[in-house]
Amino acid sequence: MNAGIRERSRAVPKPEPANMANYSRRRRAAPEVRASEPAETEERIPDSKLQIPETGKSATRNPQSTIAERFVMCPPTYLSTRIPNNVFMERGGDQFHGGTKEIDRGRAMTQYARIVRLLKALDVSVLEIPPVPEAQDQTYTANVAVALEPYIVLANYKAPGRDVEEEPARQFFESLGYEVIQPPSKFEGEADFKKWKTGTYFGGFGKFTDAETLDWIEEQTGVEVIPIREVSDELYHLDCSLFVIDEENFLVNRAGMDGASFKQLDKLGNIVEVPKELNATGITNAVKAPGNKKILISGMFHPEDKKYQRSMEWINETFDKFEYTVLFVDIDEPDKSGADVSCMVMKLDF
Numbered sequence: 635m636n637a638g639i640r641e642r643s644r645a646v647p648k649p650e651p652a653n654m655a656n657y658s659r660r661r662r663a664a665p666e667v668r669a670s671e672p673a674e675t676e677e678r679i680p681d682s683k684l685q686i687p688e689t690g691k692s693a694t695r696n697p698q699s700t701i702a703e704r705f706v707m708c709p710p711t712y713l714s715t716r717i718p719n720n721v722f723m724e725r726g727g728d729q730f731h732g733g734t735k736e737i738d739r740g741r742a743m744t745q746y747a748r749i750v751r752l753l754k755a756l757d758v759s760v761l762e763i764p765p766v767p768e769a770q771d772q773t774y775t776a777n778v779a780v781a782l783e784p785y786i787v788l789a790n791y792k793a794p795g796r797d798v799e800e801e802p803a804r805q806f807f808e809s810l811g812y813e814v815i816q817p818p819s820k821f822e823g824e825a826d827f828k829k830w831k832t833g834t835y836f837g838g839f840g841k842f843t844d845a846e847t848l849d850w851i852e853e854q855t856g857v858e859v860i861p862i863r864e865v866s867d868e869l870y871h872l873d874c875s876l877f878v879i880d881e882e883n884f885l886v887n888r889a890g891m892d893g894a895s896f897k898q899l900d901k902l903g904n905i906v907e908v909p910k911e912l913n914a915t916g917i918t919n920a921v922k923a924p925g926n927k928k929i930l931i932s933g934m935f936h937p938e939d940k941k942y943q944r945s946m947e948w949i950n951e952t953f954d955k956f957e958y959t960v961l962f963v964d965i966d967e968p969d970k971s972g973a974d975v976s977c978m979v980m981k982l983d984f
Contacts, residue, residue: 886906
């Protein structure tokens with residue numbers, strides 16, 4: 635297939651279960667919501683040390699109110715690669731900083747602050763989960779939950795060292811008046827759960843999120859979930875292989891999913907396929923500015939590297955066709971964790 639947009643003039647069809655074995659899943663009784671239990675690890679932060687954010691507002695929330703989309707973030711105060719929990723961290727080293735994987739926290743905080751300033755300049759409200767010691771990956775809030783009105787569906791982490799993030803996030807969202815639920819099976823938040831259209835989502839499973847979690851979310855929240863099986867150790871969350879441009883167009887990293895999932899997406903909309911040689915450069919790990927601003931934020935800012943030069947050119951040329959402006963941000967410190975800009979924000983739209 636040639637990389638690029640394949641034009642079609644047809645209605646977007648209803649998913650056909652026969653075309654994807656996992657799409658029609660047997661309904662079953664919904665399990666009870668799991669309460670967070672302290673893990674038996676010395677890294678668990680005692681509840682007495684957890685910080686509750688000062689929101690400046692009452693914790694009560696009117697569920698009928700209309701709220702502009704906000705982004706939930708967390709400063710990388712304790713960012714570290716001490717516990718390697720993905721393939722990039724396991725390999726060690728960083729090609730852009732002399733082979734070191736040690737985080738420069740001062741530099742990471744500067745890069746984070748730049749992103750926050752950019753978002754605020756785009757009229758995006760940013761809410762911050764207070765960082766806690768030993769939560770080395772807490773700044774990657776795309777993994778901690780997904781907002782599905784009227785619930786916040788909290789992560790149940792599979793990645794080693796990340797369960798310490800669950801209770802601070804629960805307290806944060808509850809302090810804002812949200813009802814928090816948590817699946818009993820593994821789930822890594824919005825990074826594995828991408829909105830297609832109102833009431834329908836794509837759910838990634840197979841690496842850090844379990845297939846049964848998608849059933850549980852359907853039962854608990856009433857949304858429809860179209861499963862996408864993840865098959866790449868490098869593209870281990872759904873945001874590494876799928877970016878929903880709009881209801882009819884999908885940016886797809888084919889190497890990140892199985893053939894049945896790709897065919898299912900092909901039936902649902904127009905696919906813009908990422909070139910194979912660029913599949914691990916973070917093209918789909920972009921963030922759209924809320925509203926109709928047509929602004930895309932990308933973390934692929936490595937102009938000194940030939941492959942990333944090509945990636946930057948490709949994403950610019952591709953999104954020119956959709957009349958988007960791409961803004962590049964420097965996140966080479968999070969890159970040492972195998973992370974990108976989409977990992978650093980969680981959307982909150984109710």
